[in-house]
Amino acid sequence: MELLIMQLALFVLSxxxxxxxxxxxxxxxxxxxxxxxxxxxGITLVGAVLAAGAGEASTLVHILGxxxxxxxxxNVIGGYLVTNRMLAMFKRRD
Amino acid sequence: xxxxxxxLVYLAAAVLFVLGIKGLTxxxxxxxxxxxxxxxxxxxxxxxxLDRNIISYEYIVAGMITGGVLGGLMATRVQMTSxxxxxxxxxxxxxxxxxxxxxxxxxxxxxGSGYTSDIMGTLAVSFVMITxxxxxxxxxxxxxxxxxxQELISGQGIGFSGMKFLNAAIFIASIAILVLLCMNPANxxxxxxxxxxxxxxxxxxxxxxxxxxxxxxxxxxxxxSGIAAAAAGFILGNTVLIVTxxxxxxxxxxxxxxxxxxxxxxLTNVLFGVMAEGSEAIDAxxxxxxxxxxxxxxxxxxxxETARRVVIVPGFGMAMAQAQHAVRELADVMEARGxxxxxxxxxxAGRMPGHMNVLLAEAEVPYDKMxxxxxxxxxxxxxxxxxxxGANDVTNPMAREDKGSPIYGMPILNxxxxxxxxxxxxxxxxxxxGLPNPLFAMDNCLMVFGDGKKAVIDITANLDLA
Numbered sequence: 160m161e162l163l164i165m166q167l168a169l170f171v172l173s174x175x176x177x178x179x180x181x182x183x184x185x186x187x188x189x190x191x192x193x194x195x196x197x198x199x200x201g202i203t204l205v206g207a208v209l210a211a212g213a214g215e216a217s218t219l220v221h222i223l224g225x226x227x228x229x230x231x232x233x234n235v236i237g238g239y240l241v242t243n244r245m246l247a248m249f250k251r252r253d
Numbered sequence: 254x255x256x257x258x259x260x261l262v263y264l265a266a267a268v269l270f271v272l273g274i275k276g277l278t279x280x281x282x283x284x285x286x287x288x289x290x291x292x293x294x295x296x297x298x299x300x301x302x303l304d305r306n307i308i309s310y311e312y313i314v315a316g317m318i319t320g321g322v323l324g325g326l327m328a329t330r331v332q333m334t335s336x337x338x339x340x341x342x343x344x345x346x347x348x349x350x351x352x353x354x355x356x357x358x359x360x361x362x363x364x365g366s367g368y369t370s371d372i373m374g375t376l377a378v379s380f381v382m383i384t385x386x387x388x389x390x391x392x393x394x395x396x397x398x399x400x401x402x403q404e405l406i407s408g409q410g411i412g413f414s415g416m417k418f419l420n421a422a423i424f425i426a427s428i429a430i431l432v433l434l435c436m437n438p439a440n441x442x443x444x445x446x447x448x449x450x451x452x453x454x455x456x457x458x459x460x461x462x463x464x465x466x467x468x469x470x471x472x473x474x475x476x477x478s479g480i481a482a483a484a485a486g487f488i489l490g491n492t493v494l495i496v497t498x499x500x501x502x503x504x505x506x507x508x509x510x511x512x513x514x515x516x517x518x519x520l521t522n523v524l525f526g527v528m529a530e531g532s533e534a535i536d537a538x539x540x541x542x543x544x545x546x547x548x549x550x551x552x553x554x555x556x557x558e559t560a561r562r563v564v565i566v567p568g569f570g571m572a573m574a575q576a577q578h579a580v581r582e583l584a585d586v587m588e589a590r591g592x593x594x595x596x597x598x599x600x601x602a603g604r605m606p607g608h609m610n611v612l613l614a615e616a617e618v619p620y621d622k623m624x625x626x627x628x629x630x631x632x633x634x635x636x637x638x639x640x641x642x643g644a645n646d647v648t649n650p651m652a653r654e655d656k657g658s659p660i661y662g663m664p665i666l667n668x669x670x671x672x673x674x675x676x677x678x679x680x681x682x683x684x685x686x687g688l689p690n691p692l693f694a695m696d697n698c699l700m701v702f703g704d705g706k707k708a709v710i711d712i713t714a715n716l717d718l719a
Contacts, residue, residue, distance in 0.1 A: 163376065163487075166495055170483060173496045176271065177503025183278040186600060187620050189508060189607025190336060192277050193475055195287055197343045199270050200482045200501040202294065203350040205301045206489050210357035211316060214308030220360045225312040227353030230346040232320025233327075235298075238343050239291045240328035241336075246283045248614040 191245045198238025204231035262300040263493035269293025270497050274504075280620050297493055333615045334572045337605040341399040341471055347478035348391025351485045352448070355384035358488055359444060368438045377488070378438045382431045384484040385444075386451045391477040393455030398470050401459075402604065412461030417525045423454045462523065465685035468605050469512045469523045476505020508606045515600035515626075517652070517663035537689040541681065544694040547702055550711035553675055556699075557712070558719050560637035562593045564629065566666055567609055568602055570643020570678070574705035577616035580642065583713040584618070590716075596622055597629040597639075597666050599647040630667050639671035642705050645684030648692055660686050674698040677708045 184192050211224030270293045276286015307313070331339045359381050368374040400406045427450045434443055462470055479501025486494025513520050557563065565580060584594045596618060602609035610623050633639065641648055644666075651658040652665045668674050669692050676693060678700060683689060692698055701708050 160373065162490065163373075166487060166490065166492065169492060170487075170495050170499050173499035174503050177500040178507060180271065180274050180278075180500070181504045181507045184274075185278070185280075186511075186598070186607055186625055187610040187623055188277050188280060188283060189511075190340075190603075190605060190611045191283065191287075191607070192274075192504065193340050193472070193508065193606060194336075194343065195277060195290065196274065196501045196504045197340060197347060197475060197478065199273070199290055199294070199497050200347045200479050201350065202266075202270075202297060202494055202497045203347065203354055203482050203485055204294075205297055206354045206358075206485050206491060206494060207316075207350055208298065208301050208313050209304060209306060209489070210354055210361065211312040212304075212307030212309055213357075213361055214306070215364075216361055217364055220357050220364065221309075221312050223353050223357035223360065225316045227350045227357060228313055228316030229320040229323075230353065231350035232317045233324040234320075234343050234346040234350060235294055235324070236321045237324030237328045237339075237346075239287065239294070240325060241331060241339060242287050243284065244328065245333075245336075245611050245614070246280075246287055248611070248617075249280045249620050250284055 187249070191242045191249075194238050194245070195242040198235055198242060201231045201234030201238060204228065204235055207231045259300055259304070260492065263297060263491070266293040266297035267493050267496045269296070270500065274500065333612055335403075336608060336611060337467065337471055337603075338399050338402040340605060341395045341402060341474065344471070344474045344478045345392050345395030345399065348388045348395060348474075348481050350388075351384050351478070351481035352388030352392055354485050355381050355388060355488060356448070359385075360441075363439065363441065374438075375435050378435045379431070380484060380487040382434050382447060384481055384488060385447060386427055386431065387477055387481040387484055389448055389451030390455040390458065391474055391481055393452040394459040394470075394477075395455075395474050397456055397459040398467060398474060401464060402467060408464035410461045410463040412457075416457065416461045420454065420457050423450055423457060427451055427454060458524070461525075466516070466518070466523045468601055468603075468608075469509055469516070469518070469520070471605050472505055472508035472512055473520075474505075476502050476509060479503075479505055511600060512606060515664060517660065537681070537683070540689040540691050541694050545681070546699055548675075548699040550701065550708060551715050553699065553701060553712050554715035554719060556638060556673055556675070557587060557592070557716055558590075560587075560592055562636050563587055563638045563640065564595050564597050564633065564636050564668070564671065566597045566599075566639055566641040566644050566648060566668055567613065568599075568642065568644025568647065569604060569609075570645075571705055572603070572609075572612045572643070574643060576642065576706035576709055577612055577618075579706050579709040579713070581613075581616045581618050583709050583716070584622075586713050586716050594622065595624050595629065597626065597668075598623050599626050599644070599666055602644060602647065626664060626666055633667045633670035636671040638673045638675060639668040640675045640677065641668055642677040642709065645678070645690055646686045646688070649686070649688060649690045650692055651688060651690075658688065660688065668692065669695055669697070672697060675701060677701045677703075677705050679703065679705075
């Protein structure tokens with residue numbers, strides 16, 4: 160229970176940190192911000208990997224885990240690459 | 254691998270994510286920020302792959318290759334104009350991943366010792382079910398948004414007037430099932446019912462929302478995908494998921510709010526597909542009444558010749574006409590003649606937050622020339638020519654002056670304050686709001702009818718000769 164309270168505290172504090180950070184991002188970069196944070200939310204890959212690789216589990220669990228790994232990886236790779244592509248365009252003229 | 258070491262590595266990854274987002278606060282440091290954040294991701298994934306609970310790697314490897322190839326192909330091939338669809342699809346994947354992960358962990362628990370019947374067990378089940386609910390809504394809602402933006406289905410709102418009651422009914426039913434599952438986790442048919450209802454809810458929530466409101470929806474779904482990830486973090490007791498999920502959730506909410514303010518729409522109105530009440534239909538002929546003046550490219554370039562400051566106001570119509578590069582060339586020619594040129598960017602100029610900036614950046618417009626609405630509005634007084642290309646509603650003075658107008662209160666670009674306004678437009682047809690624009694009938698306004706790209710090229714050619 161105490162661990163849970165700590166996690167809840169972490170969640171709330173991160174929300175505030177998020178608000179502080181994001182409000183400083185200029186509107187020019189809002190699209191890359193969205194695709195970039197999107198890639199970060201692909202961190203679910205960490206959990207998906209644990210589910211897909213579980214030893215003693217049925218095929219159903221493995222298939223669900225596999226689907227999660229596919230979608231999370233797509234999110235991560237697609238998100239970072241497309242963000243990088245956009246940001247490179249903003250840098251070009253320097 | 255020692256659990257504390259894993260936790261410390263996760264902490265390092267979270268720090269890298271935060272530094273990565275911090276890098277995004279300036280265009281100069283943005284690429285480095287993105288790289289930092291990607292490094293954090295790599296570190297987190299690698300340390301997880303070394304986890305001792307992972308026995309079989311075949312599903313993981315197969316999944317990573319499939320997702321990686323698909324994601325890589327999409328990211329390198331997507332057109333910048335299609336970025337909203339891409340982000341919608343990525344949001345959907347994020348939601349789907351959370352849904353898959355929550356379902357897998359549910360069945361894994363069922364096959365093992367199940368959930369305990371004390372408070373901790375009930376909490377564990379509730380986290381799973383909340384993740385399933387948010388993840389599934391995000392997934393199906395994003396797919397509808399994708400289909401609308403890609404024009405696979407009609408961009409108009411699809412639905413009937415009582416749609417919000419249906420949505421409320423589905424939502425209440427989902428919550429009821431969620432509670433039942435917390436009391437009796439072993440009921441797997443009930444679990445599948447929850448999945449089905451949540452997917453249905455995503456569909457019925459987004460289908461009635463019209464194309465103009467899509468920027469809000471994408472930002473909101475972005476937020477949902479983050480919250481789903483954070484909820485998944487509570488299932489696994491994984492701190493890095495909780496931290497990053499809430500960061501993304503906050504980011505999406507802020508952008509949603511910015512978009513709502515820019516369109517003068519409340520979030521509830523967007524979500525329930527309510528358009529602002531118009532007092533009575535406004536007759537376009539009455540507004541325009543023979544006062545609209547049209548001009549040719551030669552006349553426009555003559556006006557530009559003597560200008561000292563020009564502001565370009567791009568809208569999504571410019572991107573549709575593929576005119577970004579032509580516009581930038583016009584700007585180059587003007588700058589070569591010593592004219593000061595800036596771009597006025599309305600927050601909803603594109604189809605998602607910051608979309609117009611990306612489209613202009615692709616055409617090699619420097620980012621310091623793109624000026625936000627609040628900064629550029631006071632300068633229109635000292636502007637000789639404002640060139641409006643492919644934008645309509647965001648320049649409509651009715652939003653400022655006409656209290657009875659449905660768009661009253663929406664922040665607009667005050668282009669009408671400029672000495673001369675040049676509007677490049679295909680026809681007199683109204684924008685998303687379906688309203689006539691009194692700007693077009695003003696004394697200082699000249700209309701150039703025709704294809705945006707061709708018109709701009711013609712003006713540039715004439716100006717170049719002068």
